[in-house]
Every structure is written in C-alpha cells, then in structure tokens.
Amino acid sequence: xxxxxxxxxxxxxxxxxxxxAQQQFSIMTSGFASTSDQGSTSDKNTSKGFxxxxxxxxxxxxGRNRNIFFVCVLIVNLLIKSNGIGINSLDYDESIxxxxxxxxFGHIKHEAEWDNNPPFYYYCIWVWHHIFEIxxxxxxxxxxxxxxxxxxxxxxxxxxxFNFATALGIAMALTAHTMLLYHAQQARxxxxxxxxxxxxxxxxxxxxxxxxxxxxxxxxxxxFLLVYTHYISGIILLIQGFxxxxxxxxxxxxxxxxxxxxxxxxxxxFTKKQFLNILxxxxxxxxxxxxxxxxxxxxxxxxLSNNAVVKILFxxxxxxxxxxxxxxxxxxxxxxxxxxxxxxxIFTISTLFIISLxxxxxxxxxxxxxxxxxxxxxxxxxxxxxxxxxTTPVILVVALISIKLQVYL
Amino acid sequence: MFANTVKDxxxxxxxxxxNTADDTNLFTYYFDKKSFLKKNLAxxxxxxxxxxxxxAADIKNFEGNFRNRIILIQQFQQNASGHSAVDYxxxxxxxxxxTGDTSKISLxxxxxxxx
Numbered sequence: 001x002x003x004x005x006x007x008x009x010x011x012x013x014x015x016x017x018x019x020x021a022q023q024q025f026s027i028m029t030s031g032f033a034s035t036s037d038q039g040s041t042s043d044k045n046t047s048k049g050f051x052x053x054x055x056x057x058x059x060x061x062x063g064r065n066r067n068i069f070f071v072c073v074l075i076v077n078l079l080i081k082s083n084g085i086g087i088n089s090l091d092y093d094e095s096i097x098x099x100x101x102x103x104x105f106g107h108i109k110h111e112a113e114w115d116n117n118p119p120f121y122y123y124c125i126w127v128w129h130h131i132f133e134i135x136x137x138x139x140x141x142x143x144x145x146x147x148x149x150x151x152x153x154x155x156x157x158x159x160x161x162f163n164f165a166t167a168l169g170i171a172m173a174l175t176a177h178t179m180l181l182y183h184a185q186q187a188r189x190x191x192x193x194x195x196x197x198x199x200x201x202x203x204x205x206x207x208x209x210x211x212x213x214x215x216x217x218x219x220x221x222x223x224f225l226l227v228y229t230h231y232i233s234g235i236i237l238l239i240q241g242f243x244x245x246x247x248x249x250x251x252x253x254x255x256x257x258x259x260x261x262x263x264x265x266x267x268x269x270f271t272k273k274q275f276l277n278i279l280x281x282x283x284x285x286x287x288x289x290x291x292x293x294x295x296x297x298x299x300x301x302x303x304l305s306n307n308a309v310v311k312i313l314f315x316x317x318x319x320x321x322x323x324x325x326x327x328x329x330x331x332x333x334x335x336x337x338x339x340x341x342x343x344x345x346i347f348t349i350s351t352l353f354i355i356s357l358x359x360x361x362x363x364x365x366x367x368x369x370x371x372x373x374x375x376x377x378x379x380x381x382x383x384x385x386x387x388x389x390x391t392t393p394v395i396l397v398v399a400l401i402s403i404k405l406q407v408y409l
Numbered sequence: 410m411f412a413n414t415v416k417d418x419x420x421x422x423x424x425x426x427x428n429t430a431d432d433t434n435l436f437t438y439y440f441d442k443k444s445f446l447k448k449n450l451a452x453x454x455x456x457x458x459x460x461x462x463x464x465a466a467d468i469k470n471f472e473g474n475f476r477n478r479i480i481l482i483q484q485f486q487q488n489a490s491g492h493s494a495v496d497y498x499x500x501x502x503x504x505x506x507x508t509g510d511t512s513k514i515s516l517x518x519x520x521x522x523x524x
Contacts, residue, residue: 090438091435101446102445
C-alpha cells in the first residue's frame with residue numbers, strides 16, 4: 001500500500017492548506033512523525049508565546065486528519081454545488097422520479113416491472129419528500145448530498161492509501177467535474193449510484209485488508225443496494241470477485257458470503273416481472289438509444305474524463321498500468337488496487353461499448369461511477385513514474401488541468 | 410412545457426391535449442401541483458378538461474368534451490400512425506396560433522371552424 005510519502009515539497013503544499021501542510025511537513029521530515037520532530041514543532045510554537053502542541057498532536061493523528069479532510073471536502077462540495085440548484089425547471093426524467101412520491105411505499109418496487117430503472121432511488125426520494133416539501137430545490141438536494149458524500153469519502157479513501165496531495169488533487173478534480181456537478185443537481189439516481197460504488201469500494205478494500213466476516217456481510221448489503229439502484233453498476237460485483245480471485249484466493253470463500261447475501265436480497269426484493277423486464281430489455285429494439293460508434297465512444301470518454309487532455313492522460317495511464325501488471329507480475333503492493341482501478345474504469349467502459357453493439361445501452365451517465373477511477377488510474381501512474389519530490393506538484397497540476405481546461409474546451 | 414402559459418390562458422371550457430402522454434407528469438407539475446401528487450393523474454386532469462394521448466386516434470375517446478377551443482401541446486408532430494393531432498382535428502378545428510418549429514415542443518391553439 002502506498003502510504004504517506006516522505007520528501008514532498010513543503011512549499012507547494014503549505015500554500016494550499018496550512019493545517020495539512022504542517023502534517024505533511026512533519027511526516028516527510030520525521031519519517032512518519034517521529035517524536036523528535038513533533039517535539040521541535042511544539043517547541044517552535046511554544047517559543048511564539050502560545051502552546052498548540054496539543055493541537056498538532058491531534059492533527060498528526062492520521063485518522064482524525066482524514067476525517068478533517070473528509071468534512072472539508074464535504075462542505076466545499078455542498079457549498080459549490082448548491083449554487084443555482086433550483087434555477088432550472090424540472091426536466092422530464094426528474095418529473096418521473098418525483099411522481100413516484102405519490103405512490104404507496106409498497107407499490108414502488110412494482111414500478112421496476114415496466115421501468116428500466118430499479119427502485120432504490122425512488123424509495124430514497126419517497127422518504128425524503130415525506131419529510132421535505134416537493135419543489136425543485138428539495139428534490140435535488142438529496143442528489144447533492146449523495147454526490148458530496150461520494151467525493152468526500154473517495155477523497156478520504158485516497159488519503160488513507162496515498163497521501164494528502166493525491167487526495168486533494170483527486171477531490172479537486174472530482175468537485176469541479178462537469179458531469180458530476182450536473183448530476184449532483186438532478187433528481188435522478190446517478191449520484192446515489194456513485195456514492196454506493198464508492199462505499200462498496202471502500203468496504204471491499206477494508207475486507208481485503210482486515211479479512212473480517214462483518215466486512216463481507218456489509219459488502220453483500222451494499223452491493224445489493226447498488227444493483228437495486230442501477231443495474232449496470234452491478235458490474236462492480238464482478239470486478240470485486242475477479243480482484244479477489246486474482247490476488248488472494250484464500251479470501252474467496254468468505255468473500256462469496258457477500259455474493260450470497262446479495263443474491264438472497266435480490267431473490268427477496270426483485271419480483272418475477274422485474275426479472276422478465278431485465279431479461280427482455282430492448283427485445284423489440286424500440287429503446288431510444290442507438291448502437292454506439294466511434295463518435296459516441298469518444299464523446300463518452302471526454303465526458304467521463306472531463307476534457308480531452310485528461311482523456312489522453314487516462315488512456316496513457318491505462319496502457320502503463322496494464323504493462324506494469326504483466327511486467328511486475330505479483331510483486332506490486334498495489335496490485336489489487338491497480339486491477340480494481342483498471343476494471344472499474346477502462347474495462348467497464350470497453351465492456352459496455354461492446355455489449356452495446358448488440359444491445360444499445362452505452363451512455364456516459366450510465367458509467368458515472370467510473371469517474372473516480374479514471375482519476376485514480378492517473379494518480380497511480382504519477383505516483384510511480386515521478387520521484388517522490390515531484391509527485392505532489394504533478395498531481396496538483398493534473399487536477400488543475402482537469403479544472404482549468406474545462407473552462408476552455 | 411408551456412404549462413404556466415396554458416395555466417394562464419386556459420378558460421373553463423377549453424380542452425387541453427397533451428401529445429404525447431409521456432409529458433403528462435412534467436406538464437402537471439407546473440400546471441397543477443396538487444393533481445401531480447395524486448395517485449390517479451389521468452382522472453384528476455380529466456376533471457379539468459386536460460387529456461393525454463399517445464396516438465392522434467386516441468382523441469376520439471374524449472371528443473364529447475370539446476367546445477370551441479382546444480390547446481394542443483405536442484412533442485412529436487407525427488405519431489406512429491403518420492397523422493398528427495392537428496390533422497385529426499382539422500375537419501372541425503383550425504389552428505390560429507402556433508409556436509415556432511425551432512422548439513422541440515410546440516403549443517397550438519385551435520378554434521372551431523366558422524368562428
């Protein structure tokens with residue numbers, strides 16, 4: 001696992017957020033916060049006439065630091081994305097979502113017998129609007145919360161496995177991502193899908209590390225909710241199974257419990273007509289989507305990557321990571337994360353494109369959950385290509401490219 | 410969706426036709442939010458002389474409600490049958506106002522011929 005890296009440029013980080021920079025400084029100079037350097041930090045502060053050593057001690061606690069980062073990203077996302085959330089009138093799909101609120105709670109699952117969308121988001125919005133009045137702002141705030149939580153949780157996940165700079169870069173890029181911003185202000189299921197994929201990913205890697213049964217059980221429940229929110233995102237289950245199979249087969253028996261939990265919940269909640277609806281998807285060929293071509297593929301990649309430059313970086317990163325997987329074989333500590341990232345990004349996009357040549361379902365928003373992994377694949381490569389000294393500035397430059405160029409492209 | 414325009418201009422005897430029925434939810438949200446929150450939307454709207462159709466031929470189901478003016482909201486000019494709602498109504502009604510063709514959704518006002 002790539003934990004905090006020593007040797008990161010203090011000046012650059014300190015210009016961003018001083019409180020985190022102080023922690024980075026301590027880490028890189030002390031080799032993960034040795035007591036001597038903590039002491040020197042405290043001494044400096046004490047010499048200025050006030051003692052904040054206690055504060056720094058708590059800041060140097062990594063778990064707490066990650067939580068501070070999580071809260072900061074969450075608040076920034078909520079503030080930025082709430083701007084203008086109620087300006088536009090509802091669109092067609094949002095009106096479909098809101099109409100579900102008028103149904104009886106028990107009837108909602110039967111909507112999936114004719115609708116191509118599973119009902120979990122409709123349950124959420126039903127409960128939400130039995131608390132808050134129906135209007136444009138309230139309807140969209142639920143998606144805003146889901147989106148902000150997804151980005152903050154993913155940032156925290158990256159912070160834990162990489163470092164502050166990488167987490168900050170990815171959080172910046174995701175916060176400014178046009179597609180994520182758009183769906184954070186839409187009363188539809190895509191932000192919830194993104195959140196559930198992030199939670200599922202975090203739980204999955206917790207399971208890989210700790211190998212506890214409760215993580216497998218929790219994963220089963222989360223993955224069921226994922227399938228119950230958006231069928232296509234169910235590909236995450238296959239990805240996780242493949243990662244377990246290829247990295248540590250000893251984990252497989254316990255992991256299969258999560259599949260079992262998911263299968264039981266599907267058997268309980270899905271109706272027979274819902275299964276028939278899924279199996280008969282577009283059997284008459286009258287679904288509005290057409291078979292994708294080169295233009296659709298390129299357009300989706302641009303949308304998911306935020307702009308053409310990031311798309312090229314992403315595709316280059318995928319090639320690098322695939323080669324690395326074959327060359328370095330099982331030596332890499334990050335093997336599971338690399339495989340997962342590749343599968344959740346380029347593999348998912350490619351697979352959906354190929355399937356769509358037979359059954360059209362290739363649309364960028366259906367693959368919204370790939371977005372965090374697009375940035376993670378770039379970060380993985382940057383962390384490996386560049387020396388530790390340059391990792392932070394390069395990651396931040398890439399994040400800024402993603403944001404800045406979006407204004408012009 | 411012109412819902413607010415229709416809300417302002419609709420008189421008691423006017424009939425509103427929504428073509429196609431897929432747009433009914435969105436129209437109703439802005440036309441009459443209370444009706445939107447009711448379970449049986451079609452029944453609620455029919456009490457206000459608002460009807461949804463999928464095909465031009467569906468108009469015959471509520472022709473008895475027609476008086477002097479019809480307000481037609483249409484997203485697709487031609488239905489699967491190849492006839493538009495305006496074509497269907499043209500034997501008795503004439504269009505006297507229509508929004509431009511540039512919009513995906515158009516609003517057509519029709520009045521009984523000879524008026």
